[in-house]
Amino acid sequence: MDPVRIGFIGCGRHASLNRLPCVFYAPVELVGLCDLVEERARNLGLKIGCGHVYTDHQRLLADDRLEAVVVAVRPEAFLRVVRDALAAGKHVFMEKPPGDTLEESREMASLTEKSGLVVQVGFNKRFAPAYRRARAIVREGGLGEVSHYSGKFSTGRFPPSPGGWQFLREQAIHQLDLVRYLMGEVAELTALRNSAGGLETYDALLRFASGAIGVLTSGEHYSWNKPNERVEIAGQGRWLAIDDVIHLTEHPAIPLGTEPVSGDEPSLLWEPTFAMPGARSLLLQGYAYELAAFAEAVRGQRQEGASYIEDAWKSMQLARAVHESNGRTVRPADF
Numbered sequence: 001m002d003p004v005r006i007g008f009i010g011c012g013r014h015a016s017l018n019r020l021p022c023v024f025y026a027p028v029e030l031v032g033l034c035d036l037v038e039e040r041a042r043n044l045g046l047k048i049g050c051g052h053v054y055t056d057h058q059r060l061l062a063d064d065r066l067e068a069v070v071v072a073v074r075p076e077a078f079l080r081v082v083r084d085a086l087a088a089g090k091h092v093f094m095e096k097p098p099g100d101t102l103e104e105s106r107e108m109a110s111l112t113e114k115s116g117l118v119v120q121v122g123f124n125k126r127f128a129p130a131y132r133r134a135r136a137i138v139r140e141g142g143l144g145e146v147s148h149y150s151g152k153f154s155t156g157r158f159p160p161s162p163g164g165w166q167f168l169r170e171q172a173i174h175q176l177d178l179v180r181y182l183m184g185e186v187a188e189l190t191a192l193r194n195s196a197g198g199l200e201t202y203d204a205l206l207r208f209a210s211g212a213i214g215v216l217t218s219g220e221h222y223s224w225n226k227p228n229e230r231v232e233i234a235g236q237g238r239w240l241a242i243d244d245v246i247h248l249t250e251h252p253a254i255p256l257g258t259e260p261v262s263g264d265e266p267s268l269l270w271e272p273t274f275a276m277p278g279a280r281s282l283l284l285q286g287y288a289y290e291l292a293a294f295a296e297a298v299r300g301q302r303q304e305g306a307s308y309i310e311d312a313w314k315s316m317q318l319a320r321a322v323h324e325s326n327g328r329t330v331r332p333a334d335f
């Protein structure tokens with residue numbers, strides 16, 4: 001496959017540390033870098049040997065060699081940059097969240113549909129091998145009919161987010177998108193919020209369109225440096241758990257009355273190796289795979305389950321429903 005010629009718009013923290021290194025794992029060629037702060041783009045260019053540096057994204061978009069852009073600006077700036085990129089006929093990989101508000105993500109979805117271009121949102125957890133494997137197990141019937149989901153993503157302090165919306169749309173959104181990826185759409189939910197100490201925690205009870213139920217916790221009352229993410233999915237006679245994105249265990253469910261265990265089957269544990277070279281974190285958290293999938297989508301091979309904006313805006317809809325619930329039962333589809 002011919003490498004897709006890309007440019008970066010936004011050369012801040014995430015672009016530098018997590019996204020730029022992914023170019024070594026994806027069929028892409030970097031042709032330009034842009035940041036409002038020239039020094040940031042220039043420093044990144046120096047590290048990777050790219051001298052085409054801009055401070056105005058329109059000038060980068062005017063480069064005829066460019067086929068696509070990776071947009072890593074703050075959420076408030078996404079709509080303008082994505083609109084300009086589509087108008088210039090360029091495909092877009094944008095970091096999450098898809099816009100500042102639900103309305104903006106809907107607008108980007110509609111602009112994208114009209115353009116026929118690819119706009120993929122950086123919901124990297126969809127490309128984490130453990131979550132992909134879990135989804136395959138669920139979809140292939142490995143758990144039987146799925147009955148229950150439990151998800152927790154609780155870290156330390158996130159940048160202050162008055163009113164909780166910024167936290168939901170920028171941090172909890174990873175978990176809200178993941179639940180849709182693994183379980184399908186949420187039909188209704190009831191959410192509570194705790195803002196003790198100026199930090200946010202949201203708990204939500206979920207009923208899925210499939211009939212399964214679930215519970216989801218996302219907050220900043222825990223720690224960034226300790227295990228902070230766990231997902232469990234139960235079916236009939238089997239359940240699985242994913243700890244900290246990389247440990248996937250399939251467990252048999254033992255019906256009451258058969259203990260002490262006799263004839264019990266063992267649990268199956270899948271874990272990646274860290275003994276091999278390569279930027280394991282970029283691979284296991286999905287960052288590198290999602291950029292490679294984007295390049296393939298630009299070349300006409302869209303990947304099932306990837307987060308294109310035409311679907312990704314619904315994760316913002318789920319975030320809005322959690323935000324508005326305040327103890328009431330609400331339907332995401334009504335927002």
Ligand SMILES: NC(=O)c1ccc[n+]([C@@H]2O[C@H](COP(=O)([O-])OP(=O)(O)OC[C@H]3O[C@@H](n4cnc5c(N)ncnc54)[C@H](O)[C@@H]3O)[C@@H](O)[C@H]2O)c1
Pocket residue numbers: 009010011012013014015034035036037040055056057072073074075077081095096097122124170
């Ligand atoms: N998927 C993940 O795990 C993950 C992790 C961190 C951040 N992110 C997302 O990445 C995005 C960027 O976050 P960050 O922490 O790197 O922010 P940041 O503030 O460090 O970087 C943003 C950069 O964009 C530049 N910028 C803003 N408007 C611009 C424009 N019109 N043209 C060119 N440059 C422009 C700013 O000057 C800044 O350098 C956010 O949307 C964030 O949610 C995703």
